[in-house]
Amino acid sequence: MPTPKNPPAPALHAEPGHLIRRAHQLAVSTFHDTHGREITPVQYAILRALQDHPGIDQVTLADKVALDTSTTADIATxxxxxxxxxxxxxxxxxxxxxxxxxxxxxxxxxxxxxxxMYHRLLEPLSAEEQAQFLALLRKFVHLNDAARAESPGKSRET
Known part of the structure; x- marks a missing residue:
């Protein structure tokens, strides 16, 4: 029985982590439907970062694409x-x-x-909802990145 110290867990489909994971699955599926499987979304992000910043080192690249340095090195290889x-x-x-x-x-x-590809992914939302969704995603990522930067010992996830 739930107590004030132990409230009931929310329904799975209301949990932010589950919804974020599902949104990621939809984005990756749309990416592969569009570009095939020769390249992954993370590899694409690395190529885009190198297009924008030719000659950067792997540590800086890792920071730009929000990966840990060992994962970035593996993907670069x-x-x-x-x-x-x-x-x-x-x-x-x-x-x-x-x-x-x-x-x-x-x-x-x-x-x-x-x-x-991104138009197709966001198409179920109205133009206003798309703008809100992207603004909230940017805010969510920015605020969580800032909080992680202030908490030593927290590393980036792959």
Whole structure:
């Protein structure tokens, strides 16, 4: 029986974590329906970050795409094996990353389908609801990132 110290758990479909996980599943499914399975959404994010910031090191890249450094290094190794990026050794074992011509071509092929993909994903919402949803997502991520930055020992999840 619930007590004031132990309130009843909310229904599963009302729990924020469950809803966020389901929204992520929908986004990933839409991504794969649009772009196939040769590239993942995280690999795409890394390629986009490198397009915007050519030559950045892996630690900075990890921060830009909100991944831990070891996961970023693993993904960078896979992207290099696919021929989409090059990693140049810097001082203190850091690596500068850049898109290759093949990586740039992959992005150029994908980019025309990105906006229609997100339109299809958000289409069930009205234009006003889409704007509210995206604003709340940005706020949610920003505030939680800021709170994590203030709490030492909290690492980024993959």
């Amino acid at each position: 896979r992207l290099e094996a696919k021929g989409w990026i090059v990693r140049e050794l810097l001082a203190r074992r850091q690596r500068a990353l850049r898109l290759t011509a093949a990586g740039e071509a992959m992005l150029q092929d994908m980019l025309p389908r990105v906006a229609p």
